[in-house]
Amino acid sequence: MTGRPRTRSTLLPALSGPGRAIRTVGALLACASLTVGCGVIPGVSAGAGDDPIKVMTWAPQETNATNKPGMPALALAYARHVNSNGGINGRKLQVLLCNDHNDGVNAAKCARRAVKENVVAVVGSYSQYADSFFPILEGAGIPYIGGYGITNGEFTSPLSYPVNGGQPALLAGLGRELARSCGPVTLVRPDTIAGDQLPTLINSGLEAGGRDAAHDVRAAEDATEYGTPSQRALERATTDPAKAGCVVPALGDRTSTFMDSFRRAREDYPEVRTGTVLGSVDQTVIDATGGASSPYEGAYITSWYPVETDKRWNEMKKVIREQAFSDTRIDPADAGVQTTWIAYTVLEAVVKALGEDGDVTADTVRRSLDDGFKVTTGDLTPTLQWQFQDVLASVGFPRLVNTEVTLQVVQKGQLVAAGNGFIDVTKTLRGAEAE
CATH class of the missing domain: 3.40.50.2300 (Response regulator)
Structure with a gap:
């Protein structure tokens, strides 16, 4: 159609209604409304001892298009779960949040903040503006683990490690x-x-x-x-x-x-x-x-995954009950929540494999993933392993490993x-x- 607007589509939407998407619970959720400038969530940052393992999760909230509040909310619950059990190799997991507002400018702001904060990875995130954030992450060498799978960039960028087939x-x-x-x-x-x-x-x-x-x-x-x-x-x-x-x-x-x-x-x-x-x-x-x-x-x-009632989701549901029982943003049937869970499973496995004395940085995480590291996810997906050129490179999806x-x-x-x-x-x- 001549002259029609060439805008992007969110295509795979939030699974809960707009009213539910913007609901907040207490002071914790007020910060988790995910403005670009929102800082570290209380209770998630590390205490005394070794520096925490710092990551970022971003997703749109309170917009007129797709909203994914359950993804950052699940990231916080995962961090609380890990930290209540001694962290990863004894180090706390610190989650930073960002809201891309379904906007390319804010997506780029989130990526620049990830660089400034020196995160080791962006994990379990949703944004349709790959052209805005990937060049920034690539320039800093920060891996993007478990994006939602809505952009071609997630299946072409050498720093993308998708957990589903989009x-x-x-x-x-x-x-x-x-x-x-x-x-x-x-x-x-x-x-x-x-x-x-x-x-x-x-x-x-x-x-x-x-x-x-x-x-x-x-x-x-x-x-x-x-x-x-x-x-x-x-x-x-x-x-x-x-x-x-x-x-x-x-x-x-x-x-x-x-x-x-x-x-x-x-x-x-x-x-x-x-x-x-x-x-x-x-x-x-x-x-x-x-x-x-x-x-x-x-x-x-x-x-991409088994039906929500499948017992393979029991561990995720247990963590939600124990760490986020009052957080109505988290729906275990939401594909975004499920993707974030799997993405953090990948991150935890990679960091554990680096060892207690290993240096955990964006470079070491990326090198481990690029060196053929295999991740099992409790049969929620096939065993995940990323290669520079995978089986679908010939049709334009070189990073698509879960088919x-x-x-x-x-x-x-x-x-x-x-x-x-x-x-x-x-x-x-x-x-x-x-x-």
Whole structure:
């Protein structure tokens, strides 16, 4: 569309509502509102003895777009847990927080603060402004461990160590599943530069399943209603009289807004199903939209990790109960919270491997990761190991090492596992044309 604004999309939104996202609890949470200038959180900085291991976690909060307050909140809980058990190799873990406000200028400010504070890593963070923060981190040699996976930079920067396969893996996996279960597929996505990347990814899965490419419906990412895109998507999903199609909304924080319009338009197309990726939908969204009568009933959803009720999350839930029981920002079903947990698991493993007498700096952490260090995450992911050029370098994702996703489905209003274990989408992604 000529002249349309070329803005970025958040694409994978916060899993809790805006009201919940901005809720604070006590003085601790007041500081954790994450303004760029917010200092060290009381109770997290080290006491007497060796210098603490200083890291940073950033994420947007109190914005009109995607908010991820649970990620920094989980980082604080993880630090309290580690420090209550003697730290890492006897050293306290100190977490600094920053709010990028979903803005490139503030993302750069967060990165410059990380450099000034001499952190050893940025861990478990969310920002869509990779072009703003990566050059600063790269110039200082600071590793970026466990970003959310929403930017190409996270899968191309030599200082990025992603723990999941990001949107590429989710959409490729979803496309592959929908190729088996749906007729025509319609993708409803933001009319932005970031949104322009989505059709290629879902089409790689559809084409691997021998199906035609998805119909591409563009929509404004900041609209207050989506009646016209809903109608257009439904019409294109029913072009094959032999088999009903599926609609895939990928509109970030506006996915729920879209579904309000879609529910009404769908009354004339009851046979059409939906599919989406975790981050656009979780159990709280399903409950809020009607449970078993929700428009998500029967929807396939791809995730990077096991379903939230899986026992492999028990350790994370225990830490949340013990260290952040009153912090309503932390939802254990939030993919951002889960990603931050895994990212800190990686950090702790790397620092422990450096030994009690080892020098813990950005350089030593980065060198350890680059030297083939392997990290197990309690089967929440495959064993993680980063190499300079990994298996997907030929399609533009040299740092993408976790190519496995899980398939979930909404049954009787509940999000449950739809398959056994992980699905590897390496071959599917290899069929995608690099953007």
